[in-house]
Amino acid sequence: MPQPKEIFVKTDRCVGCMSCMLACAVEHSQSKTLFGAIAEARAPKSRLYVEWAAPDRKIPLVCRQCEDAPCMHACISGAITRNEDNIVVTNADKCIGCWTCVMVCPYGVIGRNMDTGKAYRCDRCPDREIPACVSACPTGALIYETVPEYSKSIRKQASQEFARAEGE
Amino acid sequence: MDRNATQYLIVGGSAAGMAAAHTIRSHDPMAPVTVLTDETDKPYFRPMIPFVVSGKKKSQDMAMEGCGPYVGKDIFVKTDSRVVSVDTDSHRVFLENNQVFNYGKILFATGSRPFIPPDIKGTESNGVFALRTLAHARKMNARAAQTQHAVLLGGGLLNLKAAFALLERGIKVTLVVYSPQVLSQLMDAEDAVLIRNALDDAGLEIRTGTAAVEIESDNSGVRGIVLDDHTKISCQMVCIGKGVRPNVEFLENSKIKLEKGIVADIHTACSQSDTFAAGDVAVTHDPVSGKPVMTALWTNAVEMGRCAGLNMAGLPTAYAGTFGILNATQIANMPFVSMGLVHTKDLDCEIFRSGGQGSFRKMVFSSDGRHLIGMVLIGDISNAGLYRHVIQGKKLVEKFKHHIIGHNLHWGHFIK
Numbered sequence: 170m171p172q173p174k175e176i177f178v179k180t181d182r183c184v185g186c187m188s189c190m191l192a193c194a195v196e197h198s199q200s201k202t203l204f205g206a207i208a209e210a211r212a213p214k215s216r217l218y219v220e221w222a223a224p225d226r227k228i229p230l231v232c233r234q235c236e237d238a239p240c241m242h243a244c245i246s247g248a249i250t251r252n253e254d255n256i257v258v259t260n261a262d263k264c265i266g267c268w269t270c271v272m273v274c275p276y277g278v279i280g281r282n283m284d285t286g287k288a289y290r291c292d293r294c295p296d297r298e299i300p301a302c303v304s305a306c307p308t309g310a311l312i313y314e315t316v317p318e319y320s321k322s323i324r325k326q327a328s329q330e331f332a333r334a335e336g337e
Numbered sequence: 338m339d340r341n342a343t344q345y346l347i348v349g350g351s352a353a354g355m356a357a358a359h360t361i362r363s364h365d366p367m368a369p370v371t372v373l374t375d376e377t378d379k380p381y382f383r384p385m386i387p388f389v390v391s392g393k394k395k396s397q398d399m400a401m402e403g404c405g406p407y408v409g410k411d412i413f414v415k416t417d418s419r420v421v422s423v424d425t426d427s428h429r430v431f432l433e434n435n436q437v438f439n440y441g442k443i444l445f446a447t448g449s450r451p452f453i454p455p456d457i458k459g460t461e462s463n464g465v466f467a468l469r470t471l472a473h474a475r476k477m478n479a480r481a482a483q484t485q486h487a488v489l490l491g492g493g494l495l496n497l498k499a500a501f502a503l504l505e506r507g508i509k510v511t512l513v514v515y516s517p518q519v520l521s522q523l524m525d526a527e528d529a530v531l532i533r534n535a536l537d538d539a540g541l542e543i544r545t546g547t548a549a550v551e552i553e554s555d556n557s558g559v560r561g562i563v564l565d566d567h568t569k570i571s572c573q574m575v576c577i578g579k580g581v582r583p584n585v586e587f588l589e590n591s592k593i594k595l596e597k598g599i600v601a602d603i604h605t606a607c608s609q610s611d612t613f614a615a616g617d618v619a620v621t622h623d624p625v626s627g628k629p630v631m632t633a634l635w636t637n638a639v640e641m642g643r644c645a646g647l648n649m650a651g652l653p654t655a656y657a658g659t660f661g662i663l664n665a666t667q668i669a670n671m672p673f674v675s676m677g678l679v680h681t682k683d684l685d686c687e688i689f690r691s692g693g694q695g696s697f698r699k700m701v702f703s704s705d706g707r708h709l710i711g712m713v714l715i716g717d718i719s720n721a722g723l724y725r726h727v728i729q730g731k732k733l734v735e736k737f738k739h740h741i742i743g744h745n746l747h748w749g750h751f752i753k
Contacts, residue, residue, distance in 0.1 A: 180752065220747040228749030239722075242356070242643065243636045245384040247404025263404070265385070268718055269636060272665035272674050276748045277720035281672070 172315035173255050176293075176303060178229050182310035183219065185227035190215035192305030196294055211284050216291040217302055218278065229310060231302065232257070232278045232291035240270035240279060240290075254293075261287045342439040343371040343413075345649060346430065348420050349446035349584075350374030351383055352635050353616025353642035355401055355412075357444050360646025362409030370412045371438070373430075375419035378471045380407075384635050387495075389474035390481065391502035396471055420447075423591045425609035442611045442649045445588070445599055446642060449581035449617040449633050457490075458551040460577065463558035467577045468499050480558070480574055484508050487574040488562050490549050492519035496578030497668050500541055503574075511542040511570060513549055513562075523664055523675040524699075524713050525682060528690075531697050531715045535669035549575075581633045583618040596620055598631045603655050605645040615645040624658035624729060626678065632661055657729070662711075665721060674721040677701065677711030677728045686710065689742045698744055700724075702734070709734050709741055720746060 191203075198206035198213035206213050217231040238257045241249040248263035249270060259270070259279075266286035270279050280289045294300040303313040312319060345361050347354045350372045358370050374380065380401040388394035401407045419433040423443070430438045451467030453460050464484075466477050477499075481487075487503050489496045492514035500510045512519065518526035519533060536543060544564070551563040552575050561571045583598040594600045594608035598620040605613050616638035623630045632638075637659040647654040665674045678701055681688055687702040696716030703710050709727045723746050727734060740746040 180749075218747070220749045222747075222749040222752070226749065228747070228752065230748050241406055242639050244405055245635050246382055246399070247401060247407065250405055250408070265388075266667055267384070268665045268667060268672055268674070268721070271718060272663070272676070272721045273636065273725060274722035275726040277723050279722075281719070286667075 172317060174313050174315050175234070175319070176231050176300060177312040177314065177319050178231065179310045179312065180226060180228050182308045183227040183229055184308055184310075185219055185221065186307065187219050188305040188307060189217055189229060189302035189311060190219060192301040193217055193291075196297070196301035197289075197292075214280055214282065214289060216278070216280065216289060229302075230276055230278055231311075233276060234291075234293075239273040239275070243269045243273040245269055248288075254295075256293045256295075257290075258292055259288055259290050261285070261289075264288050340437050340439070341371070342369075344368040344441040345370045345444075346438055346440035346442070347372045347444045347446060348430065348587075349444075349448055349616065349618075350376065350380040350414055350416075351446070351448050351616070352638035353448070353619075353645070354444065354446035355380045355407055356639040356642030357446065357613075357615060357646035357649065358412045359407050359409040360643045361650045362412060364647065364650040364652060368441075370409075372412060372414045373418040373420060373432070373438070374414065374416055375433075376470055376472065377416055379414055379416060381471055382635075383470075386468065386471055386474040387498040387502040389471065390468070390477045390499060391505045392478060393502075393505070396475065399471070420587050422587055423593070425592050425612055428611065440611075442613065444642075444645050444649060445593070445607065445612070445614045445618060446616045446638075446645075447584040447587070447618050448638075449583050449631075451577060452580045452582050453577055454579055457549050457577075459554060460552060462552055462554035462575075464554070464573060465552055465559060465575045465577065468495060469581075477574070477576070481506050481508060484573040486511070486570070486572040487576065488513060488549075488570055488572045489576045489578065491578035491580075492516060492543070492545070493522055493578050493580070494520065494664060494666060494668075496576060497536070498666075499576050499578065501539070501668060504540060508574075509542070511544065511572070512536075513547055513564065514543060514545045515548045517545055519543060519545075520675075523662060524679050528679075528697065528699050528713050528715075531692070531695070532668070532671055532673060535671040539669040541669075581617065583631060585618060596629070601656075604648050604653060605641060605656050606648065613645045613649055615641040621656065622658045623661050624731075626661075630659070630661045632659055632663075634659075634663055636663060660728070663725070665718065671715060672718045673713070673715040674718045675713045676721075676725055677709075679711045679713050681711075691742075691744070700741055700744075702738075706738075707733055707735065714744070717744065720744075723748065 193215040194213040195206045248260045264287040303311045381399045385399040422431045486509045518529045553561045599614040601614040601619045617633045644656045663676045685704040687706045689700045699713040701711035737750040
């Protein structure tokens with residue numbers, strides 16, 4: 170089985186432009202275009218959230234696809250499953266809007282759609298090669314790689330910084 | 338006498354039992370796992386049964402198999418199989434239908450059953466329900482067809498859900514609550530105002546501070562109910578939601594240690610070797626108060642069942658304990674969450690209340706103000722999981738306390 174890719178977040182690179190949120194909402198709209206999305210009766214919703222913390226840090230929060238997903242185990246209607254791509258998905262037909270998943274998600278990344286009475290969450294953009302938020306990020310704060318790829322890049326970066334410091 | 342043998346035997350086919358079965362299967366792909374349930378239905382999502390009463394969903398819509406984490410293969414579920422006694426020395430259980438099972442390891446996950454107050458007369462009449470199983474829900478659905486007025490005894494969550502299921506069918510519903518307010522188990526009376534208003538607006542008639550004395554019936558079933566203030570309400574259905582009692586009778590002549598429920602240690606093990614307990618029937622510890630608790634909550638039962646499954650499969654896992662109160666739901670279009678210590682009347686603690694149009698929150702901190710120990714959110718319940726994380730993890734709240742009080746805590750506040 171090939172290594173699955175994950176969305177990694179580099180908080181030091183985020184400038185809080187919220188391009189990811191916009192792209193996410195557009196990708197999950199009916200029309201999948203920005204202008205079409207704006208015109209839709211029910212405003213499409215982003216499934217990730219850029220938060221701010223003092224003194225001035227921007228933190229993009231996105232579903233971590235927990236291995237032991239608390240939301241999936243807590244769900245009282247069997248609406249949350251892990252699909253064949255290992256992605257935790259919420260089946261809106263089965264969701265009854267009891268918000269138990271919201272109560273147990275430690276990251277606060279499950280949204281409540283008050284129009285439909287259903288919970289919604291990151292689905293890793295099943296129609297796309299690269300999730301919309303990652304594609305849209307202009308600063309490389311969101312990265313879509315396998316764990317070995319990502320840790321290799323971190324090691325490389327660390328060794329470069331180390332070498333530079335040595336050279337000074 | 339039929340004889341059967343299984344490596345893992347699970348008594349009870351609801352949340353705890355099935356969570357354990359599937360957890361065992363994911364760690365032990367080959368060994369036989371057998372689940373015995375006394376119900377006629379295959380395992381299902383019990384919290385969904387009010388939808389059968391309302392007619393919104395069918396029994397098969399709430400089947401557990403293949404949904405959520407319940408995707409393990411080759412788990413043998415035997416319905417109509419009630420265990421009547423257990424011999425832990427010879428590792429055998431005896432069923433009502435005379436079957437005998439030999440087990441390697443056994444899990445007691447027999448859950449609980451509705452408490453029927455013995456001081457109410459006439460509770461055996463036709464048309465009196467205590468909604469617990471899918472079979473009950475189907476009967477209640479059928480009775481609803483000939484019901485114009487239903488009286489529900491008890492103001493807990495289950496009865497409120499049943500009330501709305503009946504309201505949706507156009508039935509007049511009166512809720513008779515002995516406590517001063519509805520949901521008294523989940524919040525103090527003064528904190529439940531918003532929910533009470535929403536229930537009133539939804540057309541639910543609520544009588545607090547009163548109890549039922551007698552249910553009157555004739556050969557067509559329930560005709561009316563008499564309350565302790567001598568008022569009489571004409572009705573065709575009564576539903577009793579007065580809490581639950583653990584199903585432990587089958588262990589009374591066994592060596593398993595009981596204290597109201599089944600005593601389970603930190604690894605979910607019972608007092609005899611190769612025996613485990615999980616779910617409503619197990620006595621465990623509240624992580625906040627440290628006191629022994631029995632909870633009747635789906636989410637807790639699943640968590641404990643999974644823990645028991647790991648221990649049974651040979652992976653020693655400590656059970657972190659559970660909140661006695663851990664509820665999220667939406668009734669009358671009003672979402673709310675209640676968790677941890679929420680009854681603060683005689684509690685030495687620090688409380689922050691805040692309310693506005695259509696929302697309310699109460700954050701309860703320890704007396705020294707350094708830990709969050711409970712909370713109630715009504716209306717805006719976003720990010721509720723973060724507070725659970727803070728309460729359960731006993732986190733020092735110093736650095737982000739104002740974010741808790743202001744209800745704008747997010748994961749970024751935990752990142753160094």
